[in-house]
Amino acid sequence: MNVLIIEDEALSATRLQNLINRYDPEINILAKIPSVRESVQWLGNENHVKPDLIFLDLHLEDDLGFRIIDELKLTIPIIFTTAYSEYTLRAFKANSVDYLLKPIDQNELVSSLDKFKSLEMKRSSAPDLAAFISSYLTSAGQDTFKERFLATAGTKMFSIKTVDIAYFIIEQKATFLRTFDGKHLAMEYSLDKVFQLLDPKLFFRVNRSLIISLNSIQVINSLSAGRLKLELAPSTAQDVYVSADRIANFKQWLGK
Missing domain, CATH: 3.40.50.2300 (Response regulator)
Incomplete structure (x- = not known):
């Protein structure tokens, strides 16, 4: 080859x-x-x-x-x-x-x-x-987007519907998902792999450590120098900013 x-x-x-x-x-x-x-x-x-x-x-x-x-x-x-x-x-x-x-x-x-x-x-x-x-x-x-993800909390395992997930996040070098009802569960997938399995119409990777669902966005704050700060539900422990190199694509995604 x-x-x-x-x-x-x-x-x-x-x-x-x-x-x-x-x-x-x-x-x-x-x-x-x-x-x-x-x-x-x-x-x-x-x-x-x-x-x-x-x-x-x-x-x-x-x-x-x-x-x-x-x-x-x-x-x-x-x-x-x-x-x-x-x-x-x-x-x-x-x-x-x-x-x-x-x-x-x-x-x-x-x-x-x-x-x-x-x-x-x-x-x-x-x-x-x-x-x-x-x-x-x-x-x-047409049918490769995952409808469910397997996640864990301690010794318990959960099958979570993708539509119930607010965002995927990296914390302490591990990947977690957060559901709209507040469950915070660990995953074996890397964030890169997770993104490949999601419908890009419904999910967007706003920075290297966070993929969000469209439905998780509550408020978008426009800051100086064109920066964007997001308020999500459920809220995150850290402030959420859209990476500068992703802002144009993020706005386009919101407008689809």
Whole structure:
């Protein structure tokens, strides 16, 4: 398998290469490219080996990675890698196999590569892999949002309906959920994984430690310098602010 890594942080690119090689030492990393401009040139060069799969960081040094897809009309399968969760829906419309949030977890990378291999094996029944992936994601996306989460309190286990959850929060490096009726329960999922399982129309990740339900928002306070402070129900122990880089997407989410 030939893989292209498009990532503007050298350390992240090297770490990703190491994780990929740990999964399968036979995978050939064709190149590690840091920018949209260089990626367009590299992929447009007919002398270069065409990658079977691209790992694409969304925030590159000169633009968003989506521009590469738009300029070249790419149909090569892509696994997106990013520190931001706001572009999930747009990514899944762009021939995406998966969407990995940084720092990339080895187990989640394995899952993504296994998914790609599974899709590739089915090419005999779907000659156009890109079309197959698009069809697969469209049909799968209709029913992949979790309706319940398993959570614990001490030795007790609870099955909690997603509609009853006000928010998911990281506290002392562990993930918890808080229900509208005040239950505070521990979870085994990472917050990154939780977000992948939620309907993005109903939940939004306002910062690195908190995913909120639309129905949990009571008051939105507009502060100086464009900052947003939220009042949630149930209330949180700490003040809740929307990260500066997520404010525009948060407002767009509220307006849907």
